[in-house]
Amino acid sequence: MPLSRLLILLFAALFAVPAAAANVAVTIAAESARPAPGKPLAIALTFAPKPTWHTYWKNPGDAGIETQAAWTLPPGATAGVLRYPVPGRLLVSGLMNYVYEAPQTLLAEVQVPATASGTFPVAVKLDYLVCTDEICVPESASVATTLTIGDGAPDPAQAETFAAARRAMPVPLAEAARYTVTGERVAIGVPMAGLEKVRGAYFFPLRDGIVDYSAAQVVTRSGDLLRIETKGAPTGRIDGVLRIEREGEAPRGFLVAAQPGTVPAAGTPLAAAADDSGAGAMAFLPAFLLAVAGGILLNVMPCVFPILSLKALSLAKGGTSDRTARRDALAYAGGVILVCVALGGAILALRAGGAQVGWAFQLQTPEVILGLLLLTTAIALNLAGLFEVSLPGGGAGQRLASQGGAAGSFWTGALAAFVATPCAGPFMATALAAALVLPPLAGLAVFAGLGLGLALPFVLIAYIPALRRRLPRPGAWMGTFRRILSVPMFLTALALAWVLGRQAGIDGMTLGLAGALALGLLLWWIGTAQAKGRPVWVPLGGAAVAAVLAIIALPTAGPATAQVASAGTLAAQPFSEARLAALRAAGTPTFVYFTADWCLTCKVNERGALRDADVAKAFAAAGVTTLVGDWTNGDAEIGRFIDARGAAGVPLYLFYPRGGESTTLPQILTPRTLIDTATT
Amino acid sequence: MIRTLALSLVLAAPAFAVTVGQPAPAFTATDSNGKVHRLADFKGKPVVLEWTNSGCPFVKKHYGAGNMQETQAAATKAGAVWLTVNSGAPGKQGHVDAKGANAEVAANKAKPTAYLLDPTGAIGRAYDAKTTPHIYVIDAKGNLAYQGAIDDKPTADPADIKGATNLALAALNDVKAGKPVKVATSKPYGCAVKYG
Numbered sequence: 001m002p003l004s005r006l007l008i009l010l011f012a013a014l015f016a017v018p019a020a021a022a023n024v025a026v027t028i029a030a031e032s033a034r035p036a037p038g039k040p041l042a043i044a045l046t047f048a049p050k051p052t053w054h055t056y057w058k059n060p061g062d063a064g065i066e067t068q069a070a071w072t073l074p075p076g077a078t079a080g081v082l083r084y085p086v087p088g089r090l091l092v093s094g095l096m097n098y099v100y101e102a103p104q105t106l107l108a109e110v111q112v113p114a115t116a117s118g119t120f121p122v123a124v125k126l127d128y129l130v131c132t133d134e135i136c137v138p139e140s141a142s143v144a145t146t147l148t149i150g151d152g153a154p155d156p157a158q159a160e161t162f163a164a165a166r167r168a169m170p171v172p173l174a175e176a177a178r179y180t181v182t183g184e185r186v187a188i189g190v191p192m193a194g195l196e197k198v199r200g201a202y203f204f205p206l207r208d209g210i211v212d213y214s215a216a217q218v219v220t221r222s223g224d225l226l227r228i229e230t231k232g233a234p235t236g237r238i239d240g241v242l243r244i245e246r247e248g249e250a251p252r253g254f255l256v257a258a259q260p261g262t263v264p265a266a267g268t269p270l271a272a273a274a275d276d277s278g279a280g281a282m283a284f285l286p287a288f289l290l291a292v293a294g295g296i297l298l299n300v301m302p303c304v305f306p307i308l309s310l311k312a313l314s315l316a317k318g319g320t321s322d323r324t325a326r327r328d329a330l331a332y333a334g335g336v337i338l339v340c341v342a343l344g345g346a347i348l349a350l351r352a353g354g355a356q357v358g359w360a361f362q363l364q365t366p367e368v369i370l371g372l373l374l375l376t377t378a379i380a381l382n383l384a385g386l387f388e389v390s391l392p393g394g395g396a397g398q399r400l401a402s403q404g405g406a407a408g409s410f411w412t413g414a415l416a417a418f419v420a421t422p423c424a425g426p427f428m429a430t431a432l433a434a435a436l437v438l439p440p441l442a443g444l445a446v447f448a449g450l451g452l453g454l455a456l457p458f459v460l461i462a463y464i465p466a467l468r469r470r471l472p473r474p475g476a477w478m479g480t481f482r483r484i485l486s487v488p489m490f491l492t493a494l495a496l497a498w499v500l501g502r503q504a505g506i507d508g509m510t511l512g513l514a515g516a517l518a519l520g521l522l523l524w525w526i527g528t529a530q531a532k533g534r535p536v537w538v539p540l541g542g543a544a545v546a547a548v549l550a551i552i553a554l555p556t557a558g559p560a561t562a563q564v565a566s567a568g569t570l571a572a573q574p575f576s577e578a579r580l581a582a583l584r585a586a587g588t589p590t591f592v593y594f595t596a597d598w599c600l601t602c603k604v605n606e607r608g609a610l611r612d613a614d615v616a617k618a619f620a621a622a623g624v625t626t627l628v629g630d631w632t633n634g635d636a637e638i639g640r641f642i643d644a645r646g647a648a649g650v651p652l653y654l655f656y657p658r659g660g661e662s663t664t665l666p667q668i669l670t671p672r673t674l675i676d677t678a679t680t
Numbered sequence: 681m682i683r684t685l686a687l688s689l690v691l692a693a694p695a696f697a698v699t700v701g702q703p704a705p706a707f708t709a710t711d712s713n714g715k716v717h718r719l720a721d722f723k724g725k726p727v728v729l730e731w732t733n734s735g736c737p738f739v740k741k742h743y744g745a746g747n748m749q750e751t752q753a754a755a756t757k758a759g760a761v762w763l764t765v766n767s768g769a770p771g772k773q774g775h776v777d778a779k780g781a782n783a784e785v786a787a788n789k790a791k792p793t794a795y796l797l798d799p800t801g802a803i804g805r806a807y808d809a810k811t812t813p814h815i816y817v818i819d820a821k822g823n824l825a826y827q828g829a830i831d832d833k834p835t836a837d838p839a840d841i842k843g844a845t846n847l848a849l850a851a852l853n854d855v856k857a858g859k860p861v862k863v864a865t866s867k868p869y870g871c872a873v874k875y876g
Contacts, residue, residue: 062810063872065834093769093801093875095810127835135773136871138737138836208867 023130024049026141029158030122034150038114043122044158044165045069045082045143048103052132057087057098059206060129061213064097064136067128069108072144074120076113083107085168086243086253087204092133096213098204105165112149120147163636170241170253171631171639172649174601174667178261179238186211186232189263190242190256193603195221198270200245203228203256210234222267224600229266236260244598249633254598284442287435288449295340295453298420302488303376304454306383307416310482311409312461312471322465329455329462331406335413337451343417344447348440366504367551370512373496374547376419376489377516378523383486385479386520387527417451419492515550519543570616575629577641580656587658589624589678594642594652597632601667602651609669618675698807700827700864704818705806709765711794712781717763724820726760726855728848730792730830731767731804731873733774733812734784737836738870742813743788745838747846751830752791755852764792767804769876774812775799801875811870817851817861826851828866835869 024047031042047055056064071079085104090097110122123144130137154162175191188203201219205211211232218229226242242254299308311332381387435446461467493516501509522543573579575592583590593610595602609615619626629638631650642652645664653665655677665673698705704727708718719727730748732739742748752762764785768775776784781795798804807816807827817826826847833844847863854861 063868063870065836065869068835092872094805095872095875097872127837129836131871134874135735136737209865 022139022141023053023137024055024128024139024141026126026143028122028124028143028145029161030145030147031154031158031162032150032152033147033155034153035110035112035116035120035147036152037112037116037149039112039152041110041112041122041147041152042162043079043108043110043124044105044161045108045124045126046103046105046161046165047100047128049100049130053130054090054097054099054101054132055104055128055130057100057204058082058084059098059204059208061098062095064099064131065129065138067106067126070125070127071110072121072123072125073110074113074116076115077120078111079124080109080111083169085165086170086241086251089202090133091214094214097131098213104168105161107162107165107169116149118149120149121145122147166636166639167250167633168253170255172255173242174599174649174651177256177258178263179234179258180261180263181233181235184231184233185229186234187227187229187263187266188238188256188258189261190226190228190254190258191224191600192226192244192254192598193224193600194246194597195224195226197246197248197597198226198244199247200251200270201226201228202243203230204241204243205232205234206239206241210238210240218266219270220267221270222264225264225267227263227267246598252598284446287446291435291446291449292453292456295450296456298450298454299457301420303492304416304420306379306485306489307412307419308458309485310383311412311416312458325462325468327406328409329459331409332413332416333452333455333459335410335415336417336455337413337448339414339417340447340451340454341444344435344444344450348443366500366508369496369500369503370508370515370551371547372419373493373500373512374515374519374550376493376496377519378543379415379419380486380489380493381520381523383482383489385483385486385527387523388530413455417454420454511550515546518546518550522546570610570619570626572626572628575627575638577637580627583625583627584656584659589622589658590627590656591619591624591674591678592627592629592654592656592662594629594631594638594650596630596650599631599650605651605653605667605669609671609674612671612674615671615674615678618678622678624678698816698824698827700824700861702824703822704816704824707803707806709796709798709803711796712776712778712785713794714778715794717794717796719818719822722761723822726755726820726825726852727818728755728760728762728852729807729809729816729818730762730764730848731809731812731814732764733766733768733871733874734776735773736812736871739774739812741836741838742830742841743790745841747838747841748813748830749788749790751846751848754849756791756793758852758856760852760856762792764790764795765798765803765809766795767798767801767809768874769801770799772874772876773871774874799876801873804873804875809873811868812873813870814868814873815848817848817855819855825855825861826864827868828863829868829870832863832866834867 027046027048029044029046031044035041049055056066058066060066067082069079069082073079084106085100087098087100090099090101108124112120121144123142125140125142127138127140130139173190173192177188177190179186179188181187192198198221202217203211205213209232211217211230211234215231220227220229226244228242238258240256240258242256243251244254245251298304435443461471497509497512497516500512504512522540526540526543570591572593575594580590580592593605595606597603629635629641631638631642642649645652645654645662647664651667653667653669654662655665656662663677665677704719706719708716710716730752734740734743739748742751755762766774766776766781776797778797781797784790785792785795796803803809809816813830815826815828815830816824819825828847830848831841831844831846833840847866850863851861
């Protein structure tokens with residue numbers, strides 16, 4: 001075929017494409033078939049691209065264009081801007097596109113004039129771009145619907161369309177975001193509650209020139225602040241949509257407006273998504289190495305150092321063959337690693353069950369603290385020479401540190417790892433935080449890494465004879481050294497007693513110290529018996545009983561403040577419009593509040609004013625019923641209710657006095673505001 | 681360590697390749713007639729770079745209405761060099777060989793100084809060309825004076841050309857008059873460049 005004919009055919013085909021085959025099906029729907037005069041009417045424009053095709057967000061990214069709408073409406077009616085759902089990302093050959101690859105619904109609000117009557121035709125011509133990875137086609141679609149002015153009742157047939165469309169819309173964040181520019185990098189800080197569940201986040205800028213679209217966004221969190229850092233140097237106020245993926249939930253978008261301000265340095269990385277094996281694998285190695293480093297450093301902590309150094313010195317004693325040394329070292333390492341993995345496994349299992357626990361979670365339980373207090377006291381007294389320990393399987397009369405046999409080494413290792421838990425060293429926090437969000441096996445491996453690090457010095461001494469020969473010759477000084485080592489152990493016990501006091505109050509601490517004293521006295525008895533070669537069963541049994549009794553008798557009540565707080569919480573019923581209407585019809589003063597898990601201001605109020613005992617009393621006295629609406633998952637009924645109140649989002653606090661109209665309370669609540677509102 | 685890792689990832693991402701006011705990236709390219717051009721060859725004259733893809737509706741908007749050809753003619757008449765660049769990778773929409781490029785120029789009655797073939801996308805990546813069309817104006821000293829869209833009406837509708845401000849010509853006029861370019865950067869609009 002001659003080239004010219006080919007070209008003609010090609011051009012003919014290209015020009016025919018937009019008219020002949022639309023790649024997007026566009027439909028229009030009105031929320032009410034009978035819109036009310038003088039009221040806004042929601043219009044849904046649904047774009048359904050063919051498979052492999054995509055349409056564009058308001059800001060299309062590196063390429064593409066924004067959708068244009070030209071409305072044809074009855075006289076006096078006006079249409080608002082198009083509202084876009086949260087977009088997705090499509091990176092093609094290094095160019096970033098902000099797109100929809102699945103059907104999506106844009107919303108617009110048509111203001112129906114107060115004078116409207118009869119039929120109300122709504123028509124709109126939409127110009128938009130639709131592309132595959134390879135080609136782009138600008139298309140145009142004209143859609144129309146004819147409505148009749150009426151009572152404004154929602155059309156039940158469209159309810160699901162509008163509910164889904166509203167759920168997909170970004171919701172405004174009440175909290176102010178900040179950003180700071182350093183050179184060519186911009187860091188945006190967004191206050192948000194519930195960040196521990198966030199697995200991924202991306203900032204879509206609403207206008208050009210805020211960020212380099214194709215540059216990676218580094219997302220971290222510190223406390224209640226989500227921090228996004230990427231390439232860009234914006235000035236002035238920046239607006240965008242923050243897309244948040246939370247564990248076990250559909251992604252959500254938030255409208256974010258950020259002003260220049262201070263943003264703290266990068267915090268901890270986000271928890272990796274469970275199915276994101278690539279990212280998980282990447283974060284695993286650094287986390288593992290940090291855990292090993294943290295474990296090594298743990299060796300010099302006051303709670304571990306005495307155990308390790310005595311264990312190490314035991315190798316220096318004459319007559320230890322290489323084989324024995326290595327066997328001991330491996331057993332010791334096994335004990336350490338096993339305890340670390342067991343603790344890690346327990347944490348992961350509890351977290352999988354929904355509990356918010358971290359490393360050393362067991363230390364949140366006063367019973368465990370008391371157990372550790374008694375244990376460290378016993379070790380300290382042992383180091384001080386008060387008594388000697390003989391474990392089953394070891395030779396009688398041998399000391400803790402020189403405990404013979406693989407079993408002895410194993411238990412020493414297990415003891416070292418368990419006693420080490422209160423001593424969080426450098427690097428550990430980062431590594432273990434990462435371990436909690438890695439896939440379970442990788443997480444356990446990080447915990448094992450911590451144990452490996454903890455065991456490493458001893459293993460090295462055992463495996464490298466040169467190191468062992470450098471250890472000081474055993475002698476009488478070792479006894480003195482052992483007694484000196486009791487000092488850090490006593491200090492550890494002291495610290496634990498303080499923690500116990502914080503957790504269980506002065507009574508708990510006193511009981512703990514009494515237990516320690518009883519244990520000390522019994523151990524003294526054991527020591528005396530040992531010195532005289534008498535059996536030690538009676539005092540040993542007594543020591544065990546004393547320890548168990550102390551733990552059982554520990555007051556279980558937490559600090560007094562917690563009780564008051566829980567007593568002060570308002571008794572709230574779930575919100576529904578029907579419930580609210582019923583309460584108002586009955587003349588019951590009603591306080592309605594809307595909250596969401598991600599709303600920081602909401603959570604602050606719920607922990608403050610809404611939990612205040614005086615508020616609860618005032619509400620009860622005034623007969624106020626409280627309704628709470630949870631908008632975390634974008635409930636459509638709540639969304640419409642909030643919209644109708646002209647509010648941007650949550651928090652929203654409304655008070656309906658007996659037989660009166662509602663007042664909107666400020667977003668930052670104080671007990672005084674609430675009490676005054678209820679009592680006037 | 682995690683931070684270091686994250687930072688190195690960031691550094692691997694493509695950087696802002698070009699900045700207005702800075703020297704435009706040098707390049708060497710072969711045109712549709714087999715002639716080799718270097719940017720440095722054109723020192724002393726303003727240079728306009730135009731990224732193209734004959735399959736892209738936005739390119740067709742400007743060629744179909746004759747707007748791109750008129751802009752090319754006005755630029756070259758004013759003493760500027762106009763280089764049309766095609767960074768479409770082989771097999772992708774709009775990719776042409778030398779013969780195809782000449783056929784395109786002939787069919788459109790286009791008036792570029794030369795049609796540069798960049799199938800590897802090296803020039804496009806150096807300039808961070810994002811869309812077709814995407815326009816760059818380089819002043820006589822070799823500094824970048826403008827980058828962005830051809831005009832200020834980002835649509836695919838040829839009817840919008842009338843009433844739009846031609847940003848490429850406006851920048852060229854400012855450069856010729858020795859004035860700072862009024863709109864030195866705009867958001868380019870069109871299809872994504874079909875890099876390989």
